[in-house]
Amino acid sequence: MACKLSKILTESVASLDSDTDIQTTAAYMAERELGSLVVTENSEVVGLFTERxxxxxxxxxxxxxxxxxxxxxxxxxxxxxxxxSSCTYAIKLMRRHRCRRLLVYRNDNLQGVINMADVAHALADHSSAKNLLVNFVGGITLVVVLAVIGMLISHIPDMMQLADRTLK
Known part of the structure; x- marks a missing residue:
C-alpha cells in the first residue's frame, strides 16, 4: 500500500481573515503552537502565513x-x-516549487496543509513497514535453510553406512 496524503492529514485547518493584524496573528499562532495558517478573504483561501x-x-x-x-x-x-496524491508526488512537488508546505484539496474543498516533515515521516514509516515484511520473510527463509542443512547433517552417518555397503 502506497503512502498517501489522505493518510497523513490529521488536524483541521487553522485560518484567519486577511484583514487580521500581524500582532493578533502571531499571538493566535503562538497560543495554538501553529507553524502556519491559511489566510482567507470572504471564506476563500487567498494565502498561507508561516513563521518564516x-x-x-x-x-x-x-x-x-x-x-x-x-x-x-x-x-x-x-x-x-x-x-x-502519493507522498512521493508531494515531495517532488515541494522540491520543484521550493516550498515546505502544500495545501491538500479533495475536489474543491481544502482538507488540510501538510509540510515536508509530515511527508518525510510518513515515507519513513511506510518504508519501515516494508522492511519489516522483508526481514520477516528473510528470517523464515533462513530458518528453513538451516533446518534442511541440519536434517542433512543428521543423516550423514546413515549415508556413510550406505556408501560403505555400496562400495563393498
Whole structure:
C-alpha cells in the first residue's frame, strides 16, 4: 500500500481573515503552537502565513506588527496537491516549487496543509513497514535453510553406512 496524503492529514485547518493584524496573528499562532495558517478573504483561501513569513516580511523587515495586515505579508502563490496524491508526488512537488508546505484539496474543498516533515515521516514509516515484511520473510527463509542443512547433517552417518555397503 502506497503512502498517501489522505493518510497523513490529521488536524483541521487553522485560518484567519486577511484583514487580521500581524500582532493578533502571531499571538493566535503562538497560543495554538501553529507553524502556519491559511489566510482567507470572504471564506476563500487567498494565502498561507508561516513563521518564516513573520520573520522575513515583518520582524526582519522592521515593520510594525500592529499596523500590518495578514493579507499584506502572506504567501499568495500557493502550491496544492490532491487528497489522493502519493507522498512521493508531494515531495517532488515541494522540491520543484521550493516550498515546505502544500495545501491538500479533495475536489474543491481544502482538507488540510501538510509540510515536508509530515511527508518525510510518513515515507519513513511506510518504508519501515516494508522492511519489516522483508526481514520477516528473510528470517523464515533462513530458518528453513538451516533446518534442511541440519536434517542433512543428521543423516550423514546413515549415508556413510550406505556408501560403505555400496562400495563393498
Amino acid at each position: 513569513d513573520l520573520l522575513k516580511r515583518v520582524v526582519g523587515a522592521g515593520r510594525d506588527a500592529n499596523a500590518l495586515k495578514l493579507g499584506e505579508v502572506c504567501t499568495r502563490n500557493l502550491i496544492s496537491a490532491s487528497y489522493d
